[in-house]
Amino acid sequence: MYFGFMTSTLLQVRGLDPRTRDELKVRAARRGQSLTAYVRDLLEREASTPDLAEVLARIDHRAGGSAVSSVDLIRADRDGK
Numbered sequence: 001m002y003f004g005f006m007t008s009t010l011l012q013v014r015g016l017d018p019r020t021r022d023e024l025k026v027r028a029a030r031r032g033q034s035l036t037a038y039v040r041d042l043l044e045r046e047a048s049t050p051d052l053a054e055v056l057a058r059i060d061h062r063a064g065g066s067a068v069s070s071v072d073l074i075r076a077d078r079d080g081k
Contacts, residue, residue, distance in 0.1 A: 011043075 021035075028038030050058070 009026060025035050028035045031038060033041070
C-alpha cells in the first residue's frame with residue numbers, strides 16, 4: 001500500500017556473489033516476500049540497530065564515565081588483586 005510519504009531510492013549492489021543473491025531470494029520466498037522487500041527489511045533493520053560504538057558510548061554514559069578501564073579490571077582479576 002502506498003501512503004504518499006514514502007519515497008523511492010534505487011540502490012545497486014555491485015559484485016554480489018550469485019550464490020548470495022540466490023540464497024536471499026530463497027529466504028525472501030520463504031517469507032512470502034519479493035527479493036526487494038526482503039532486502040529492504042534487512043537494510044531498515046540494520047539501520048535501526050545501534051552499532052557497537054554507539055552501544056559502548058551509551059554504557060559509558062550510563063556508568064558516568066568510570067575512571068577504571070576494563071583492561072585494568074581484567075588485569076587486576078588475572079593478577080589476583
